[in-house]
Amino acid sequence: MIAAADRKLALWNIGVAYVAFLIGTLAGLLQVFIRNDKLVLPAWLDYYQILTAHGVLLALIFTTFFIFAFFITGMSKSLGAFGPKVLLWNWIGFVVMLAGTVLATVMIVSGKASVLYTFYAPLMASGWYYVGLALFVVGSWIMSFALVGHYMKWRKANPGELSPLFAFMTVSTIILWIIACLGVVATVLFQYIPWAFGWVDTINVELSRSLFWYFGHPLVYFWLLPAYMAWYVVVPKIIGVPVFSDALARLAFILFILFSIPVGFHHQLMEPGISNFWKFFQVVLTFMVIIPSLMTAFSMFANFERAGRKNGGKGLFGWFTKLPWKDVRFTSLFIAMAFFIPGGAGGIINASFQLNEIVHNTLWIVGHFHITVGTPVAMTFMGLTFWIIPYLTGRKFSKTMQKLAFIQIGTWTVGMILMSTAQHILGLLGAPRRTAFSNYNNHPSALEWFDGILTNHVTMAVGGSILFLSAMLLLYIVIMSAFISPKAVEAHEFVEFPLAESDKQATPKIFEDWKVWIGIAFALILVAYAVPIIQMIQDAPPGSKGFITW
Amino acid sequence: MHLHKYEKIWMTFGIAALVVFLSIVGVSAFSHEQHTPAGGIETIDPEKVKETAPFNEPGVKQLDEDTYQATIVAMAFAYEAPELKVPVGKEVIFKLTSTDVVHSFTIDNTNVNMMVVPGQVTTKSYTFKEPGKYLILCNEYCGTGHHYMFAEIEVTEE
């Protein structure tokens, strides 16, 4: 077990994450029923208000707090207990993040910020919504720096040594996050806040969109890398093998830092203000992340095969049946990975320049992120939750709990297959995303979308309802593990943090020379962004004043 | 750092596939103007849209024998464009801008899917292959009436 003070910190982060999860999934449930006209909202509540809450609370709040809980636990486990300064700054960061969360949520609930989690100008929310988001990011930075401080102390005490793999990956993810947030901080601080409080009259819309997406794409890697961490270091331990290759694991993370930032224009392929040259240039850079993704896929399968053979699996695929399927910590993460195969393939389509025309802003995109962040990432976090809370509270994770956990991930899988398949197909047919119920005045084209076996008004609602039940079951498991399950007494009853051995003997030292990688990252960002951003500022049209259209 | 033999094969194959794929995407996009997505770098004063050509006279105009231009103003929650009627098989250049927030101009069953950003003019060229009445809708969130923002374009036989 790690130090008590560190455990408390991690548990508070998990607690906030799951409160956000509760409200967020409830919003999701409402959405599926509003979209098919089965639910009519009272006048004080609006579809887009709910959708804003869903996006913000699940994609930003749930993920980030959970990620920090995972980092805190793993950093304390692999580098030793936090000192008083690291603890203090972590708590300060946590409180700032929480204050930002509460402020932004209050603004959404009171109807002053129905601008969705992307808050595109010139839709103008209350200035306090943007202040809330800024506090959230600043709080996450404070926590990040506190963790980096803990890491630096370890490096100083162990000169010339590579850090443990978990710490290396945490620091990579934090570097990615800090560089990514520069864009959103710049636009919120220098564009949105002065404009929303009326200190300036207008906003440069195209610039704000580009700064947002400079942040928005690496944001998805900020969700994904902690899931990859679990796949790289937790899964091998559960299945009983060491990390496949320490060097390749580190190299993959470095490549993710380099190639996930200078690529935001792939979210802006259909819009004016950016020349085709720069759009295509960033599309090419986008595809470079395929390289570390393939490396990751290889490592995962290599792990499975080694483990399966060790347990007596024979023949080309015999090892597959010998994996520990009865262990929910493994099966949950395996399902998460399996979802990422169609998820990643869909991503390739989305980013493919002209193919994007067919799917941009359709329900396809909604289907896509529910089988990337909504399942691979979220289900990895569920799989971690099953052991990390008992690990932190010293409570037991009983057989009954394990059974419930299996039901939980099983229902999430079924619900998500139903909902996301319907969304993918509806999107290909042309149904738009981010819309309350509408049949476009009974236009035949619109009626046709909902005519299919999987694309009728029922499938998505059934899927969404199953998902919601699954979410509630998860919350039951969370509460039991946090407060109610009996305390472990005997040694074998304690739940462990599965952390695989990683042999770093053959790993080049340069992999941990951050100056080099941060330098290259900024060089790539300059190449990809400097010219188009300067053009956006120099050739800017007169700015836009704010609009409140909700 | 040691690479497993299978890993070398896997990565070589993967990277080769990537290069081929990107070349296809790039060549097919840039070899033919109609295949580039909506865009353009023309700007406009969002407060003066109705005084600025061509948006002072929205609607369909014939430019030459084989080309038409459809000029449309998007606003919450409608498209201003009288009589959207174009012939099949002719190139139509859509030009859009917005007087307020960001919208889209999306024609169902085609690959016309344009983001309409205030201060900018979005252009997309498209040739309809089938006559009929096509649904136009906004797929970028623009406010409470977002899901009621739609129109229709009629594509006529020659």
Ligand code: HEM
């Ligand atoms: C109970 C489970 C869930 C249900 C029923 C659900 C349902 C939905 C639906 C129907 C939409 C589309 C709304 C529209 O475009 O009009 C949506 C959007 C979205 N969902 Fe979920 N979802 C669930 C869980 C999640 C999870 C776990 C995440 C991420 C961690 C997530 C992230 C998002 C995001 C980012 C959006 C886009 C919001 C926007 O367009 O602004 N959802 N969800």
Ligand SMILES: [Cu+2]
């Ligand atoms: Cu992206």
Ligand SMILES: [Cu+2]
């Ligand atoms: Cu709209």
